Amino acid sequence: MAVTLSLRAEDISCGYGKKTVLENVSFELSPGSVCCLLGPNGVGKTTLFKTILGFLPRLGGAFYIGDRDIGTFSRREIAKVIAYVPQAHVPAFPFTVEDVVTMGRTAWFKNTRTPGKEDMEIAAEILDSLSIGHLRDRIYTQLSGGERQMVLVARALAQQPRFLIMDEPASNLDFGNQMRVLKQVMELKNRGIGIVMASHHPDHAFMCDADVILISADRSVKAGHCREMLTEESLSRAYSIPVRILEEETENGTIRSCTMQL
């Protein structure tokens, strides 16, 4: 596959059954970039993700991996290109972290096989690269929320994908863990992985210097770079509250942060 492989959404409409939730969403994601999906609760961020990943049928528009429509890919082929990082929840069975991460390899081996030595090595490498090598033999169900989220990132990376789709990876995490996950997102970006990330914090988009898809409460969709897209005006409209953006000059550039005076 070409190095310049990118994801391209053209006028996607999505929703459940016959009920359309979002219309005419277009964006393009190239490897090594981060795109942040922002918008209030219930506006259709998760619906959009589910549609992109093919969990829900598309109601309109087209979605391309490179120049091929995603509809022509099998599940297994998609899994080798796009991986999904859901919000961590606890499964019923006590798999070890290594078990969970090697599950990400499933798309790469035949139906009759189970993960081999090579897959274990890939898993170990990924865990180390995320600095969670020490969790390898721990029971996944017994980890803290932050640790579980990182393990899910590791599982997604075990698919050796070009793109990651992350559904609010930082929600339910304490401040420190949120920052750790974002730092990891930036490292993955620098490794050439394209990332689409839903978030509840416009700050996250600023921190990652990301492209933004901003869905307002009235379901209008706008896309662009965070510095142009995220203004006090646009955020105020999107979330229906008066938003202030504070700026602080540092030697490494400008830090921007959103807040609101109560």
Place this chain on the structure above:
Amino acid sequence: MMPENAPARKSRRGSYAILMMAVVLCVLFVLSFAVGRYRMSLAEMWSGLTHRYEVGDSAYNSMIVMIKVRLPRILGAMLVGGCLSMSGAAFQGVFGNPLVSPDLLGTSSGAGLGACIAILSGLRAFGVQLSALAGGVAATVITVSIARTLMHKRSGLIAYVLVGIIVSALFEAGISISKYISDPYSDLEALTYWLMGSIKNVTMAQLGITVIPAGLGFLILAWGGYRVNLLSFSDEEAMSMGLNVRTFRLTMLFGATLMSAASVALAGVVGWVGLVVPHIARILTGPDNKKLFVTAFLTGAAFLLLIDNISRTLLYFEIPVSILTGAIGAPVFIILLLKGGNGGWR
């Protein structure tokens, strides 16, 4: 913490469990020939198998008891226990829920009604068995198809559980009607006895036709075992990892249903094995379904063989196995629930 150690150690855990249960099962298999109303020592068993005998001498009697009476029963107990247990493990894995049993989708009730209809129609043995098998599969198909149309309204397991309960209730009603209208001097006895679950009257010929669906189910589950692990997570995660969840889940449910329906068709409704034994097996293997399924089969076979041995030796009359599996299974399950964290699930 060397990268090479953990995989080797972990795969050994599962393999040890399989090996251990295989040995336990073999020992139990041999010993099972010796126990019962007609006691035999191992030496007598040996002479029954190896000596030339005359009709009526003790070696001949030993041979007859072992081959004609006990062998079908022992194989029956192993097959039924193994099928129910592996099927239960598969249901638990496919639904990502350790509290699920093989009757979840109405298989047992369906098989029960199938058997009732056959008995009322004057059929016995094969007819009843085939009709039960068909009934079990039919009930499951009905449950799954209704549940799938409900899927967009309710999340997966809930839809299956609800529809399973409803379909079971319907088929149970059919069973009740059958009992009500049956001739109390002939059919009712056969019916009640069948519904109670027993492997007493299993014949080699019946075993022969049970092995086909059971074996097919076994192969399907063994083939998909590893990927059932992915279903412990949400369907969407499993899909994103490259699994075609809908087709795969249906295939696994089909395999599991074949096994449980085959066993119900052979021996009637034997409860608790499919719910409890997978938990015991999971303690031995850990959660990996690939190893769990095979271990569950061996453990279930050994468990029911043991229970059947108890049922034919404990008292002067024979206790139906289903009563014993309930009497032993239910307390074991409570202990597992109380232990929680160590029961192979969180």
